[in-house]
Amino acid sequence: MGRQHKGQDRTREEVADRSRRRDKRGMPRARTAPDTAAPSARRAVAKTPRPPLSGATPAEPPLPPAGGAKTVKPSLRQAEAEATKPPLTQAKPAKRRRVPAMTLAEVRGFLTALAAANPAPQSELDYSDPYTLLVAVVLSAQATDASVNRATRTLFQAAATPAAMVRLGVDGVASHIRSIGLWQGKARNVVALSQALLDQHGGAVPADREALEKLPGVGRKTANVVLNVAFGQATMAVDTHVFRLGNRTGIAPGATPRAVEDGLVRRVPKDMLRDAHHWLILHGRYVCKARRPECWRCVAASWCRYPDKTPAPAAAPAPGQPHEPAPA
Numbered sequence: 461m462g463r464q465h466k467g468q469d470r471t472r473e474e475v476a477d478r479s480r481r482r483d484k485r486g487m488p489r490a491r492t493a494p495d496t497a498a499p500s501a502r503r504a505v506a507k508t509p510r511p512p513l514s515g516a517t518p519a520e521p522p523l524p525p526a527g528g529a530k531t532v533k534p535s536l537r538q539a540e541a542e543a544t545k546p547p548l549t550q551a552k553p554a555k556r557r558r559v560p561a562m563t564l565a566e567v568r569g570f571l572t573a574l575a576a577a578n579p580a581p582q583s584e585l586d587y588s589d590p591y592t593l594l595v596a597v598v599l600s601a602q603a604t605d606a607s608v609n610r611a612t613r614t615l616f617q618a619a620a621t622p623a624a625m626v627r628l629g630v631d632g633v634a635s636h637i638r639s640i641g642l643w644q645g646k647a648r649n650v651v652a653l654s655q656a657l658l659d660q661h662g663g664a665v666p667a668d669r670e671a672l673e674k675l676p677g678v679g680r681k682t683a684n685v686v687l688n689v690a691f692g693q694a695t696m697a698v699d700t701h702v703f704r705l706g707n708r709t710g711i712a713p714g715a716t717p718r719a720v721e722d723g724l725v726r727r728v729p730k731d732m733l734r735d736a737h738h739w740l741i742l743h744g745r746y747v748c749k750a751r752r753p754e755c756w757r758c759v760a761a762s763w764c765r766y767p768d769k770t771p772a773p774a775a776a777p778a779p780g781q782p783h784e785p786a787p788a
């Protein structure tokens with residue numbers, strides 16, 4: 461027994477001695493080292509909050525210790541790394557490819573193809589004279605021709621001359637055009653331009669761009685339409701369809717409606733210029749649509765420079781037929 465005690469004491473001393481040497485070298489204690497921490501310290505360790513499980517909401521950062529303890533500052537290296545981080549960049553919108561401009565021969569070919577399909581193009585607005593055309597075009601801003609025609613059907617029954625429109629007044633005009641966009645401002649403009657025609661032009665619509673553009677609610681595009689349709693002038697009104705076609709097809713690329721207008725006036729053969737306005741509007745409205753041009757049925761596709769022409773959709777099944785062939 462005595463020898464056994466001596467052996468056990470020697471073993472404990474060796475273990476303690478080995479542990480002291482490890483502490484001096486900064487090595488972790490052997491796992492077999494006895495836990496010498498006081499019970500209170502063990503309880504304190506047990507109360508230390510565990511780190512959150514992955515995926516859990518991260519906890520609030522700890523408050524700085526009370527009693528004026530210094531806040532730990534980020535190291536210089538951390539600060540430098542933050543400063544040299546590249547700035548967050550937003551995803552850039554996809555760049556639209558520039559379509560090369562058609563040659564003058566291609567412009568003629570393109571318009572000849574449209575002309576063959578529609579030799580006598582007409583405005584789709586209902587009108588009976590330059591005045592009713594002017595009113596209809598003013599009302600057509602940001603509205604479809606069909607909706608304008610529905611409104612003017614009753615409006616022109618009530619007032620088809622400048623004098624009658626002034627008598628009808630803003631509220632009377634508004635009661636006929638409430639179904640189209642921006643009706644309040646348009647009602648005011650129609651009455652004001654009618655009064656201006658009476659005051660300055662003897663109740664007639666002037667065949668002059670400058671005089672037209674001075675009328676309330678009349679801009680360059682409206683003046684171009686009236687000069688083209690009512691007075692037969694070779695003007696080019698650029699609306700949303702013509703602007704799109706000018707750039708998409710390469711017939712007259714330009715960054716602004718005015719640039720497209722000038723390009724078309726310069727590039728379209730003079731004998732085609734007056735009708736080109738309608739060919740382009742109608743082609744943009746019914747075939748070369750904004751979202752999905754119907755290139756597979758476009759009569760001018762061989763002249764068009766648009767690189768992403770829409771292929772023909774798969775043949776639609778006959779009514780009542782399944783999409784997939786029935787199994788044998």
Ligand code: SF4
Nearest residue numbers: 748755758761764766
């Ligand atoms: S081919 Fe397509 S993009 Fe070109 S004009 Fe015809 S519909 Fe428009």
